[in-house]
Amino acid sequence: MLEFEPHRGFGVYIHWPYCAKICPYCDFNVYAAKQRDVAPLLSAIEKDLTTWREKTGPRQVDTIFLGGGTPSLIPPKEVKYLIDVIASMWGLAPDVEISLEANPDDRSAFVGLAKAGINRLSLGVQSLNNDALKFLGRNHNAEEALRAIEEARSAFPSLSLDFIYALPRQNLIEWKQELSGIIDLKADHLSLYELTIEQRTAFGKAVGRGEWQPADDDTAADLYEITQEMMCEAGYPAYEISNHAISSQHHAQHNLVYWNSGDWLGIGPGAHGRVTIDGNRYETVAERRPEKYISVVEDTALGLASQNILTIEDVANERVMMGLRKTSGISKSDFEVLVGRKFNQETLSEFIDDGLLEETDNNLQLTPAGRLLADYVSSRLVL
Amino acid sequence: MISRDKIRNFSIVAHIDHGKSTLADRLIQVTGGLTEREMSAQVLDNMDIERERGITIKAQTVRLDYTAEDGETYILNLMDTPGHVDFTYEVSRCLNACEGSLLVVDASQGVEAQTLANVYQAIDADHEIVPVLNKIDLPAAEPDRVKEQIEDVIGIDASDAVEMSAKTGMGVPDVLEAIVQRLPPPSEGDADKPLKASLVDAYYDPYMGVVVIVRIMDGVMKKKQKVKMIETDATYELDRVGYFRAGRLEDADALYPGEVGFLTASIKEVADCAVGDTITDDKKPCEGVLPGFKEVQPVVFCGLFPVDAAAFDDLRNAMGKLRLNDASFSFEMESSAALGFGFRCGFLGLLHLEIIQERLSREFDLDLIATAPSVVYEMEMRDGSMLELHNPADMPDVMQIMEIREPWISSTIMTPDEYLGGILKLCQERRGLQTDLSYVGTRAMVKYELPLNEVVFDFYDRLKSISKGYASFDYTVKEHRAEDLVKMSILVNEEPVDALSMLVHRSRAEGRGRAMCERLKDLIPRHQFKIPIQAAIGGKVIARETIAAMRKDVTAKCYGGDASRKRKLLDKQKAGKKRMRQFGKVEIPQEAFVAALKMDGDG
Numbered sequence: 013m014l015e016f017e018p019h020r021g022f023g024v025y026i027h028w029p030y031c032a033k034i035c036p037y038c039d040f041n042v043y044a045a046k047q048r049d050v051a052p053l054l055s056a057i058e059k060d061l062t063t064w065r066e067k068t069g070p071r072q073v074d075t076i077f078l079g080g081g082t083p084s085l086i087p088p089k090e091v092k093y094l095i096d097v098i099a100s101m102w103g104l105a106p107d108v109e110i111s112l113e114a115n116p117d118d119r120s121a122f123v124g125l126a127k128a129g130i131n132r133l134s135l136g137v138q139s140l141n142n143d144a145l146k147f148l149g150r151n152h153n154a155e156e157a158l159r160a161i162e163e164a165r166s167a168f169p170s171l172s173l174d175f176i177y178a179l180p181r182q183n184l185i186e187w188k189q190e191l192s193g194i195i196d197l198k199a200d201h202l203s204l205y206e207l208t209i210e211q212r213t214a215f216g217k218a219v220g221r222g223e224w225q226p227a228d229d230d231t232a233a234d235l236y237e238i239t240q241e242m243m244c245e246a247g248y249p250a251y252e253i254s255n256h257a258i259s260s261q262h263h264a265q266h267n268l269v270y271w272n273s274g275d276w277l278g279i280g281p282g283a284h285g286r287v288t289i290d291g292n293r294y295e296t297v298a299e300r301r302p303e304k305y306i307s308v309v310e311d312t313a314l315g316l317a318s319q320n321i322l323t324i325e326d327v328a329n330e331r332v333m334m335g336l337r338k339t340s341g342i343s344k345s346d347f348e349v350l351v352g353r354k355f356n357q358e359t360l361s362e363f364i365d366d367g368l369l370e371e372t373d374n375n376l377q378l379t380p381a382g383r384l385l386a387d388y389v390s391s392r393l394v395l
Numbered sequence: 396m397i398s399r400d401k402i403r404n405f406s407i408v409a410h411i412d413h414g415k416s417t418l419a420d421r422l423i424q425v426t427g428g429l430t431e432r433e434m435s436a437q438v439l440d441n442m443d444i445e446r447e448r449g450i451t452i453k454a455q456t457v458r459l460d461y462t463a464e465d466g467e468t469y470i471l472n473l474m475d476t477p478g479h480v481d482f483t484y485e486v487s488r489c490l491n492a493c494e495g496s497l498l499v500v501d502a503s504q505g506v507e508a509q510t511l512a513n514v515y516q517a518i519d520a521d522h523e524i525v526p527v528l529n530k531i532d533l534p535a536a537e538p539d540r541v542k543e544q545i546e547d548v549i550g551i552d553a554s555d556a557v558e559m560s561a562k563t564g565m566g567v568p569d570v571l572e573a574i575v576q577r578l579p580p581p582s583e584g585d586a587d588k589p590l591k592a593s594l595v596d597a598y599y600d601p602y603m604g605v606v607v608i609v610r611i612m613d614g615v616m617k618k619k620q621k622v623k624m625i626e627t628d629a630t631y632e633l634d635r636v637g638y639f640r641a642g643r644l645e646d647a648d649a650l651y652p653g654e655v656g657f658l659t660a661s662i663k664e665v666a667d668c669a670v671g672d673t674i675t676d677d678k679k680p681c682e683g684v685l686p687g688f689k690e691v692q693p694v695v696f697c698g699l700f701p702v703d704a705a706a707f708d709d710l711r712n713a714m715g716k717l718r719l720n721d722a723s724f725s726f727e728m729e730s731s732a733a734l735g736f737g738f739r740c741g742f743l744g745l746l747h748l749e750i751i752q753e754r755l756s757r758e759f760d761l762d763l764i765a766t767a768p769s770v771v772y773e774m775e776m777r778d779g780s781m782l783e784l785h786n787p788a789d790m791p792d793v794m795q796i797m798e799i800r801e802p803w804i805s806s807t808i809m810t811p812d813e814y815l816g817g818i819l820k821l822c823q824e825r826r827g828l829q830t831d832l833s834y835v836g837t838r839a840m841v842k843y844e845l846p847l848n849e850v851v852f853d854f855y856d857r858l859k860s861i862s863k864g865y866a867s868f869d870y871t872v873k874e875h876r877a878e879d880l881v882k883m884s885i886l887v888n889e890e891p892v893d894a895l896s897m898l899v900h901r902s903r904a905e906g907r908g909r910a911m912c913e914r915l916k917d918l919i920p921r922h923q924f925k926i927p928i929q930a931a932i933g934g935k936v937i938a939r940e941t942i943a944a945m946r947k948d949v950t951a952k953c954y955g956g957d958a959s960r961k962r963k964l965l966d967k968q969k970a971g972k973k974r975m976r977q978f979g980k981v982e983i984p985q986e987a988f989v990a991a992l993k994m995d996g997d998g
Contacts, residue, residue: 025955040956206951233946254951270955284956295959326962333961337953362980366923385923387961388948391968 014327016071016288020274023075023266024098026057027280028083029302032117036149036214037176037207041282041300042081053302054090056309057279058097060298063313064277065101067289073102074274075266076110078130084114088124095129109170109265116152116160122167132170132264134203135160140193141186144179149214161197170262172201178227178235179207187235188242195246200262204239205254206232233384240380253337253383271338273331279315281305292321324350329394336390341370341377347394355393363389397470399653400580404610406474406490406522408514409499410507410867414529417561418499418570419457419473423641425567426459426471456595456608456655458638458645463575471574472655474595476513481744483871484689485596485723486513488671490520491687492595492610492655495578497570498545502528502536502558505544505838508809508867514549525573526556532563544835583612584652590614590674591681594624595655597668599720605662608639609650609674613681616650616658621677625684626669630677631660666722691723693741694802694872695748695851696785698729698766698894699755700737702985703973706761707736713759714738717751724751731788733894733976733983734764739786745851764985766894768851773800773875788893790882793933799898800875802847805830808858810866812839817861825849826900847872848898883908883937885991886929887915890979894988904930908938911991918987921945926981 016022030045076098078091086094095110111132112125122133137157139145145153152160164171175194177187194202209219209226219226227235240250248256252271257263269276278285278296282305285296298315299305309315322330328350335342348354360376363369368382368389382389409415459471476489490496496517500506517524526545528538542553557573559566595608609616616622616636623630637646638656650656662668670691673684701710714726725741742748748768755761774782774791775798784790810818812834822829822843831842845854850870858866883904885895895915899907908930915928923945930938950957975982 208951229945229947236947253949253953267954270953270958276955278955282956284959286955286958297959329965330958330962333965334953334958363923368923384947384949385945386949387964388923388945391965394965395969395972 013291014288014293014324015291016068016275018072020272021074021265021269021276022068022071022102022274023077023269023276024061024073025077025079025266025276025278025280025283025285026083026094027278027283027298028078028080028086029281030085031080031082032085032115033149033151036218037210039210039213039216040081043302045082045085050086050090052306053280054086054094056306056315057094059309059313060279060315061097061101061277064279064287068102068275068277068287071102071275072105073098073108074105075108075269075276076104077266078110078112080113082115082118083112084118084121084125088121088128091125091130092128111172111264111266114164115150116157119156119160119163122160122163126167131168132172133164133168134172134174134201134264135164136174137161138174138176139179140190144176144182147179148176158197161199165199170200172203172262172264173197173199174203174205176205176207177239178232180224180226182227182235183231184234184238188238191239191242195242195248199258201255201257201264202243202248203255204243206236236384237380240383249339250383251339253386268338271334273327273334281315286322293327295320295322295326332394333387333390336376336378336386336393339377341375344371344374344376359392363393396586396651397654399584401467402470402472402580402653403495403574403578404472404474404493404581404653404655405495405497405574405578406476406493406517407497407499408476408510408517408524409529410501410504410510413499413501413504413507413510414561415475415499418497418527418529418559418567419475421561421564421567422471422473422571423457423459425564425571426461456639457641458655461571461575464572465575469575470654471571474655481694481742481747482723483512483516484691485670486516487520487687488593488595490517490522491685492593492608493520493522494581495523495525495574497574498524498526498549498551499529500526500541500545502531502538502541503533505537505541506548506809506835508807508840508869511548511807511809512869512871518551523578524551525577526551526553527570527573528556528558529561531558532560532565540836544838548835548840581653585613586615586652588613589679589681590616590620590622590676591685592616592650592674593685594668594670594672594674596670597662597665597722599665603635603659605659605665605668606644607658607660607662607668608655609658610655611650611652612685613652614676615652616656616674618648622658622660622674623677623680624668624672624674625680626672626688627667629667631662634659634661664719664722666718668722670722691743693723693725693771694744694847695742695768695770696739697742697748697768698731698734698737698739698786699726699752700731700734700764700766702762702764704735709759710738710755710761710763713755713761714740716759717754721751723747729786731766731894733892733978734766734988735976737764741785745855764988766988767897769897770802770847770851772880772898774798775800784898787882787896787898790896790898793882798877799880800877801880801898803873803876804845804847804850804870805873806843806845806850806868806870807840808843808866808868809838809840810862812837814862814866815839815841818858818866821854821857821861825854826903844873845870846876846878846900848900881932884931885911885915886927886931887919887983888926888979888981889929891931892978892983895991904932905937912938912940914991915987916940916942918990919981919983922981924980 029041029043031042032045034042110130112130113134115136138148140154142153210216243256250256251263275287281302282300283298287294296319297317299308299317305315328347370377370379407415455475457473461471462468474489474493476486498514542556545553557569591613593610597605597607600606620633636650636658671688675681701707723743726738729739730736772784774796777795777797827843827845833840879901880898881901883899884891912928912930925944926942928940929936974985
């Protein structure tokens with residue numbers, strides 16, 4: 013029997029699938045915004061939330077995350093309405109984190125969004141280099157980004173910036189230079205992602221056609237290592253593989269719900285959720301296409317494309333795969349008690365001997381060297 | 396009882412694709428053995444694999460009634476012999492059951508190496524040979540040139556060769572007449588003497604049990620008769636005797652001298668029937684036995700292991716079932732540190748090996764790992780004993796060995812001369828000794844003695860690629876010769892991997908070792924540590940490569956929607972892990988065990 017454990021956190025993720033422009037590296041469920049009436053999707057989201065409230069029963073919401081797509085395209089008054097709906101259904105934790113993803117070219121909406129209740133902004137800067145921004149297909153240049161950062165800093169209590177590195181032919185020196193510029197921005201939180209080529213994206217197709225080559229593993233590994241080094245020195249230690257914060261107070265609480273295997277509702281087109289109800293942990297996936305999502309909610313009061321009960325083994329594996337991404341690692345017994353067996357001692361000691369993993373009391377965490385092999389280590393621990 | 400002089404027992408000698416099966420079908424059709432509608436598929440080649448590869452694995456026979464131009468009705472017994480050198484002995488038993496052969500040659504392609512080996516066997520069996528030129532309707536047909544070639548290369552008169560097209564049916568009546576007029580009837584045979592019959596071949600039928608093909612030499616074979624098989628010293632009461640008709644068996648009361656037919660006698664497996672054995676009456680045995688009996692000797696060995704260790708019993712059962720019908724295939728349990736439990740299997744040759752492997756995966760749906768084929772080495776030990784080594788992993792301590800002998804073959808390769816250079820180079824690389832080189836028109840015929848060891852792995856593939864598929868190759872195993880052979884071990888991360896060890900000639904060890912290490916470097920995925928790969932003889936490392944440590948295996952972005960994706964990836968890795976073999980700390984993909992041994996041109 014699995015029970016919802018409040019200490020792992022309970023979050024609401026709302027997916028807004030529209031973008032003014034679709035970025036060539038993005039493989040999220042996104043659609044061109046055009047001139048659309050947003051009302052049908054908003055009311056479908058509200059109805060979906062209402063039904064989920066019936067299913068979860070009373071709980072306190074720790075985090076809300078408006079992701080996308082480009083949720084900064086939602087009019088601020090509608091954002092406020094959604095937050096109020098969630099608050100009236102479940103109630104919000106006193107220190108609730110309410111995040112929203114935005115692009116630098118949306119900065120005119122920042123003040124309104126902050127007033128609507130958003131207390132953390134995640135800004136997709138991606139680069140401070142105009143050539144790189146062009147390559148990444150972004151709508152803004154570096155100057156606009158800097159102006160947006162200034163405005164966001166004064167509007168929101170917590171500001172996070174996203175950057176992408178390991179672009180083709182990017183070398184160590186270039187990235188070090190850019191990274192010190194990033195550090196100088198003094199954001200509360202930084203997400204630094206290695207460029208990942210996803211097959212179905214424009215980049216995936218270009219690489220498939222041989223138009224250009226992504227950075228090789230050795231270069232990417234070098235870039236990662238120098239990133240870790242510089243960020244630590246600058247007082248931004250990683251608390252997750254790609255995430256850094258100036259203090260633990262600015263850790264992304266919503267993302268920690270994922271990494272701690274808490275419960276979260278996946279609302280909106282294509283959103284994934286994990287919800288523990290009546291002894292089962294469900295994996296939920298909402299309908300991907302916005303029109304389909306809206307019509308399914310109309311018919312069934314829920315936006316689901318599928319829901320599936322996870323096996324105990326699946327739940328335990330997710331705890332390891334997601335949890336080891338955190339610098340703080342995972343509780344050993346958390347896995348062992350759940351599956352009723354110990355970790356493979358041989359594998360464990362091998363990783364510890366090879367300096368990829370550390371064990372302290374009941375805790376397992378990746379070493380800095382182990383982080384570059386996080387998938388390798390975590391998959392072998394549970395296989 | 397049919398008069399002996401109205402019987403013609405004959406076989407068809409041909410190279411693959413020269414039209415043997417089509418001709419057989421035509422003969423059956425013309426003599427009324429089958430209607431056009433029933434002829435939809437070739438009748439004689441039964442198994443899928445046989446049809447696909449155009450080869451015959453088991454001897455088959457069909458009895459045809461033919462009314463000749465002289466008004467007499469003749470019994471024609473067409474014996475379809477296995478069409479490959481791996482089955483040389485089986486072929487010889489079939490040929491001994493006949494008095495003549497049709498030599499079918501493609502009128503555009505001419506004589507091939509395989510034709511040659513088979514026709515010499517027929518000549519050895521004292522056959523009268525009627526040359527038949529097939530595919531005469533093709534524009535590329537050159538009957539005169541091919542006739543000349545037959546005379547030059549084989550040394551038989553081809554002036555009376557029958558020209559025909561099995562495809563269109565043209566000339567088929569001439570072939571039938573030639574069988575009757577030019578092939579002799581069985582020369583002797585006395586119905587009053589005690590039964591003496593040759594066991595030509597046997598196959599397993601799920602409904603009837605073992606069906607034995609027999610040729611009666613003397614005496615009469617009747618239903619209910621108690622017979623004895625002399626070599627296996629077994630007695631049986633005959634359930635049924637009769638003839639093979641196209642696609643069915645026809646019961647008869649008795650079989651008489653000169654006739655080819657079948658018997659069934661509640662025999663459980665084919666292994667109870669020794670090909671070439673003499674069958675006689677249990678109470679009134681014949682004098683002596685038929686000459687030429689040999690016990691089956693496997694020539695090539697390899698290990699077969701289930702991919703999924705849990706499938707071991709399924710593999711054992713499947714092998715048992717195949718052996719019901721194929722006594723020449725042998726297997727015994729083997730355990731390998733790298734591959735777990737499996738079987739060491741013996742085969743008559745490479746084709747036989749391939750067929751069995753293919754049948755195991757196709758008919759029994761088994762996923763197998765095959766280790767590199769190995770030959771049988773003879774070891775003369777210092778204590779005077781003799782050892783046969785089937786598996787390089789079992790090699791005894793070198794200090795106790797006086798001499799190691801390996802099997803050599805005599806091979807014939809025929810090729811258009813433009814590829815000759817490449818082929819000679821290949822044979823030299825494989826330690827070959829050239830014994831003959833001659834030309835027939837623009838086709839070269841070269842004879843080499845080669846160590847079988849150098850041929851078992853990928854010689855065919857290399858030959859085919861060098862000659863763009865035009866060269867033909869045939870061989871017979873000749874003898875064991877003492878050679879400077881050493882055991883080469885492969886160490887992965889300092890540990891020897893038994894399934895990769897091999898016996899190799901000292902002069903070739905370094906090259907092979909280097910090639911193996913280079914290949915393994917590409918075949919074994921990176922691990923979190925660096926992995927040395929070494930080839931060693933005894934304690935001495937002769938080649939070395941290193942697989943660099945893996946630097947990076949991490950998802951950059953991993954949020955709510957990625958948890959499911961990661962889990963699916965994990966499931967995929969789980970499936971992939973089944974295809975990996977743990978070796979110390981190193982995981983080696985199964986494909987690596989065979990792929991590592993493939994040699995490049997410079998290997």
